[in-house]
Amino acid sequence: MKFFRIALSIGLISLSSLAFAQSTATPIAPTEAQKSYDILKSLAGTWLGTVKTDPVEPVMDGSTIQTTIHVTASGNAVVHEMKATGTTIGDISIFDKDEDRLMMTHFCDAANKPRFVGKLSPDGKTLEFDFLDVAGGTKFGYLQHVVFTIIDAEHHTEDWIYIQPGGKFIKGHMDLRLLK
């Protein structure tokens, strides 16, 4: 909590200043997880786009999706909220670093909570999240794989692969443009 942090900073400030002064000027190279996380943070904003499904699902194919991504907790977490436009229907995912892994936790409206570990492509354009585990019931299926592809600062895509009961896959491809 910020307030505790402020209180704590008062006590730590002289110590950290001293430590900083004593440290060398050489910056430490960011880890892969940190690079991935920084790329994800660069997506902060409100995005609008359409969804295509594979196999084609007439109910959702071509529907409009709004995604809001924001940084919180002094940069320690990234919040991804997706909803169908004009509705309050949506769900939330949180990204954070845990022991130098980029983690994604999806709080699904299927009443479960799958977790994923992110990895960055060599060109730094694609963030792929591999399934780690799932908590909660899976009788309605669960989200199994997620890929973010950065096209440019105002354009990215998201691919979400969902496993239905019985093991059938549905892939949703979202093409998103930055609104603000």
Add this chain to the structure above:
Amino acid sequence: MKSFRTVLYVGLLSLSSLALAQSAPTPAAPTETQKTFKAMKTLAGVWLGSAKFDPAQPGVEGTSTQVSMRVTSSGNAFVHDMKAEGAPDDGSKMGDITLFYLEDDRLILIHYCDFGNRPRMVAKPSPDGKKITFDFLDVSGGTQYGYIHDAVFTIIDANHHTEDWTYFQPGDKVIHAHFDFQRTK
């Protein structure tokens, strides 16, 4: 994802309708945990209040605080966003986020802390639905700056609630924060 779930509904609709028709009409009584989660959800809205600390923390005592709470994921998660009043919404410098959800008939709180860790807490049964106490379960991530250990939400009425958060500093010194919130919308 709602969209996937919507698709799934189409496939499940006939099956679930059949199952519903065959089942007894009496709905299952909600568990104590579900009742507690429902009580938490009544806090959805925007709240403004101030913080008091024990021991007193000069410089932050009385800080004006805004909390926004909302239901998401078709009712399966509840989001608590806290920030200093007037702080930018980008959240990069101020604020943190806490989620509440049900897991194995436990109401879990997970706090994404600006200390870079994630403590989890579990709710005790709340017979009156007014005082909801979250006990420490575990913490992931580094704890060199300490961690939030427990929390209590007290619902005074529809427009007034309090939150008590206990923070363990390194060395296990304890700071207690009491927030008194009034609903703004």
